Amino acid sequence: MYDKEFLETVRTNAKKWRQAHEQELQEAESDGRVTEDGILLKPLYTPLDVEVDFSEDIGFPGDFPYTRGLEAMGYRKNLWTLSQYAGFGNARETNQLFKNMITHGNVPYLALDLPTQNGCDPDDPLALGEVGRTGISIKSLRDWEIIFDGINLGDIYVGTVANAQAAVILAMHVVLAAKQGADLTKLRGSLQNDILKEFTARGNYIFPVDPSLRLVTDVIEYCAKNLPAYWPICVCGGHFSEAGSDRIHEVAFSLGNAFAYIDEVLKRELPIDQFAKGFFFLMKTNHYDFFEEIAKFRAMRKLWAKTLKGRYGAHDQESMKLKILGHGGGSLMTRERPELNIARNTIACLSGVLGGIQLIGLKTLDEVFGIPSEQAQMIAIGTQHVVAYETGIPDVADPLGGSYYVETLTKEFENRVLEELDRIAKMGGIVRATESGYIRRTIAEDAYKSHKDLESGKKIKVGVNKFRVQEEEVSLKPYHLDPEEEARQIAELKELKKNRDNSLVAKALHALGDVATQPSSSENNLVPPIIEAVKVYATMGEICGTLRKVFGEYKEPAVL
Amino acid sequence: MEKEPKRIRILLGKPGLCGHDRGVLVLAMALRDAGMEVIYSGRHNSPEQLVAGAIQEDVDILGVSILSGAHMSLCQRIANLLREKKAEDVVFVAGGFIPDEDVAGLKTMGVREVFGVGSSLEDIIEYFREVSRDKRGQR
Numbered sequence: 001m002y003d004k005e006f007l008e009t010v011r012t013n014a015k016k017w018r019q020a021h022e023q024e025l026q027e028a029e030s031d032g033r034v035t036e037d038g039i040l041l042k043p044l045y046t047p048l049d050v051e052v053d054f055s056e057d058i059g060f061p062g063d064f065p066y067t068r069g070l071e072a073m074g075y076r077k078n079l080w081t082l083s084q085y086a087g088f089g090n091a092r093e094t095n096q097l098f099k100n101m102i103t104h105g106n107v108p109y110l111a112l113d114l115p116t117q118n119g120c121d122p123d124d125p126l127a128l129g130e131v132g133r134t135g136i137s138i139k140s141l142r143d144w145e146i147i148f149d150g151i152n153l154g155d156i157y158v159g160t161v162a163n164a165q166a167a168v169i170l171a172m173h174v175v176l177a178a179k180q181g182a183d184l185t186k187l188r189g190s191l192q193n194d195i196l197k198e199f200t201a202r203g204n205y206i207f208p209v210d211p212s213l214r215l216v217t218d219v220i221e222y223c224a225k226n227l228p229a230y231w232p233i234c235v236c237g238g239h240f241s242e243a244g245s246d247r248i249h250e251v252a253f254s255l256g257n258a259f260a261y262i263d264e265v266l267k268r269e270l271p272i273d274q275f276a277k278g279f280f281f282l283m284k285t286n287h288y289d290f291f292e293e294i295a296k297f298r299a300m301r302k303l304w305a306k307t308l309k310g311r312y313g314a315h316d317q318e319s320m321k322l323k324i325l326g327h328g329g330g331s332l333m334t335r336e337r338p339e340l341n342i343a344r345n346t347i348a349c350l351s352g353v354l355g356g357i358q359l360i361g362l363k364t365l366d367e368v369f370g371i372p373s374e375q376a377q378m379i380a381i382g383t384q385h386v387v388a389y390e391t392g393i394p395d396v397a398d399p400l401g402g403s404y405y406v407e408t409l410t411k412e413f414e415n416r417v418l419e420e421l422d423r424i425a426k427m428g429g430i431v432r433a434t435e436s437g438y439i440r441r442t443i444a445e446d447a448y449k450s451h452k453d454l455e456s457g458k459k460i461k462v463g464v465n466k467f468r469v470q471e472e473e474v475s476l477k478p479y480h481l482d483p484e485e486e487a488r489q490i491a492e493l494k495e496l497k498k499n500r501d502n503s504l505v506a507k508a509l510h511a512l513g514d515v516a517t518q519p520s521s522s523e524n525n526l527v528p529p530i531i532e533a534v535k536v537y538a539t540m541g542e543i544c545g546t547l548r549k550v551f552g553e554y555k556e557p558a559v560l
Numbered sequence: 561m562e563k564e565p566k567r568i569r570i571l572l573g574k575p576g577l578c579g580h581d582r583g584v585l586v587l588a589m590a591l592r593d594a595g596m597e598v599i600y601s602g603r604h605n606s607p608e609q610l611v612a613g614a615i616q617e618d619v620d621i622l623g624v625s626i627l628s629g630a631h632m633s634l635c636q637r638i639a640n641l642l643r644e645k646k647a648e649d650v651v652f653v654a655g656g657f658i659p660d661e662d663v664a665g666l667k668t669m670g671v672r673e674v675f676g677v678g679s680s681l682e683d684i685i686e687y688f689r690e691v692s693r694d695k696r697g698q699r
Contacts, residue, residue: 114577114578114630118577118604120577125606128633128637129632129634130576134629198579203578203579204577204579242580243580243581244585331582335678369659443582444582444585444586447582448589451590451681455680455682481629556603559585
């Protein structure tokens, strides 16, 4: 990156500096400080360390390979979008919460309860005790109508956590938006629709691998053709990290999954530039190894841009721009001295901002105590506002670009991810590595190592294994789910089934079952028949149950 | 020559729909390193499957991990099933995301010990050794 003469001068001066600080340097170097991912850190970085090519590796913001960010003006033109993950047990309470959060400039990111995420109705035996616990219970279009009562879907971006049943949630969103009179070609929002990480990290899967990939592909194809502004797939690395993986695995596994989805969609003969811009990523924002975290975001953008252009022949710049939603990690929050979680979140937020990402959702200080209260959500939103409006950090694009340290880390990070992707390719690809249990085992081993480091004190958590204080009574009051909620949801379900036209439902489900038995193809896309079933108020459990009958269920391989 | 004592056998499982199994996997690895025999059921198990598994595998301890908030309903069901199947000699423990105020209720149901967020592996291993010793002493 620098010319020879300049590097000679630096080398001479660096030598003098080394001699002057010989003993201190030796001591510092002998402690072998490494990041959680095993990258050895020097006590100081100079131009001599930066082995990168300026145009190939760094460049300018808004230009390929987007290491320095997607926007030429960074955040000066548009700040990142606040996207707190939230949702109470029922649709009515959630409607009020969302209205309040939208007033504070936060776009909703819907948390769903586990029966909903696993395609079960509240009266399913598997739903015992789970209804309304981790988010909203969505039984049918009726709940979607209540959540967004008085909220115009044509005006806002709505993120949702839907995966195995992403097509059903998409259908509800599309049907309600159309009812509200929204222009569907401008409808903004997102699904997760990332089933591979459910098998390997998050656990909310329903169908076996092949039909699951078919559904993912159907949703991407449907959106590419009908909802061009909608983001049908959010490939998640953050869940690997939360399941315990190190950062290199977080990035390699999520990129690997994304490329697997692209390969599936390409089989439908859809041009890459028609659907790639519908991809975005959810990654962890982490306050540990702060600078490596920033390097992670920069390296990821570069890896994506180069692969989309090189391997997939994309021409549209939008296909090469990797959009990232950064989410804080619940596993980083502590029960001990919980107010320190605000400090952790502030630093996590900074890692995302200095990494130039597009959306940020922080965890709340009461995360470890239960479902976040509205007050805790407002503190997280306020934390983002402080970073956005009080620090001046958003004034200049990629402020750490050119840092000897950050550029070196970015390159090193990129190389390590490429090595891991290569290892997976040699195993036969990420789907194979998922089925063989390699991904799950790798994550579990990372998690075990990290836990041992915590217990041995090698990794420090303030208030937990160092600087403990006598615990005071915790005054946090997380959201409290009414114990009657499960019964209420079951009653609502019965009421729904009584009042709708059940012959229309039966007809729609039958039609869906028919398409599902046909082979995966554009003609047999499952989204249109799911939309028809949603329109007549077929339930989540009925729609997924119909598909279960055809596809069967996923059986996970043994991990240990 | 003294016969080598039988190794402690444990079934760890995830009842219900909660898919977060970082904690239970870390525990499984630590228990193995401590010389115990560990069977991990995987995710999405019904209480019926876990209790049947515990009986079939003749384990000393059944440990369940729940982070979704469904622990009260699920543990009650498991405890009832253990009683129905006359398998109360299996030590039933629970871990995961469990608020302090629920611990007493769980113990009343028949959960012998609760290991919430932040429990140390060493403490769990020690507890498992102790209860297995007591249990075998009774036989």
